[in-house]
Amino acid sequence: MKLLLLLVALGLAGAAPLEDSKECQPHSRPWHVRLHGGGASCSGALINDLWIVTSFECSPTSYSTVASLGEHDGTVDEGTEQHILVADVIQHGPYRSPLHSLTLVRLAEPARFTASVQPIPLASRCPEPGDTCHVSGWGSTTPYQHGRSRGLKCITVPVVYDQTCMNTFPEYLYWSPYMVCAGRLNTDNCLTGSANVMVCDGELQGVLWMNHGCWNPAHPTVYSKLCLYNNWIKNVMNNYVPTLPTETTPVTMT
Template sequence: MERLLLLLVLGLAGASPLEDSKLCPPHSRPWQVFLHDRWTRCSGALVDKWWLVTSAACAPTSPGAMASLGEHDVTVDEGSEQHVAVAEVIRHSPYRSPLHSLAMVRLAQPARLTRHVQPIGLPGRCPGPGESCTVSGWGATLPNQNESPKHLKCLTVSVVDDQTCVKSFPDYLFWSLGMVCAGGTRTAGCLNDKSAVLECGGQLQGVQWFSLGCQNAAHPSVYTKLCKYNEWMRRVMDSHTPTTTSARPITSERP
């Protein structure tokens, strides 16, 4: 009987989602933020106690938008979370084009920095082809599948050179210098999160633009090349950080 119980316990442990090789170790990405409102659920990256970076597609539009920091399993209360209202959204213009996909999100209250909530550094360089990076977010990791957000997922991906990336583009996409690609034939590249976070060497290097790897596993996914936007991001933070903690209404677009 004891042997049977032991086998049962081991079997249940093996079936646990915590054994999923694509799950991040809990709270190993303290900069990852879960953005959610009436219309969307996706990711952002904390870069300052007031500010998140995300993609244009993930930028909140609802007055009730929230940023949940310190999350791993978004379906339960883990005791590490901070749920903060979104106060302001500043999109890079023109965002309705193939040129840019980037938004800065200001919190209504500054994040309280803990071991579970920490900002990630803006890029000090651009990523190079072949460089190993990590992409993290909430969503499906299998092509052509949907999955409700639950545990934070992590994938190791390699940066792909621009020429290889362009060759994988469908007809409706256009290349721009604000793009970087990672994943494809050499590494698993599917993480179906509208703004999955690309981290290379401890620096924020991208937010997901097009999850091409979730349509065809042989194709790399496309990220906003954040090293090209350092000046813009710093200018937004310098000019829009409040001197008080009072919330301001969401704005849909700013130059």
């Protein structure tokens, strides 16, 4: 398993977006999940066979939202997809707080790891200004255009100093230490969509919190600083370990 994850991470470095459309090389982000239905239309990151990290804004619904894994083009059946219902939705409290934007989603059944479906490791360190990160999501890379793209899109953004965001949005942004500021002028700084996933050095470092780069390419975008949530994420996963049927446990079909 560790070897396979290493190969995936190494493959990311060489899996550049397609030159014209900023479309990801198909299945180069095997941890990227599309959450849809039940009021949700957003992205997430698979972190093990049962759990997905997404933003507070995403708001999936238990047993109504579907997690589509191994998907690149949402308009065709590629033969790599796994469509699994969402079982549990755990939002980081205090809910609707300006300090946090994070949701954990548990799948109704474990994902099967394949070349197109792999988890992304949690962050082993926090991102630093100057780090180069990769953001993926189903949105538009053209300012003022909305709607979901056919294929998964990828952009590359630099992490910048927190003060950059604080100086850029002083009138309405209450800066939190749980935020990461990324993107600047003359970089690929526009990708619409909800809960886009940011990966740095092969580790999960952020999900989209507030998107500004599509309105002004000089403006950075704000992501949840996931390196600070490792303990919370692990505690939630430990408390929600599913009880699997055994030979002595009858399974009731409804």
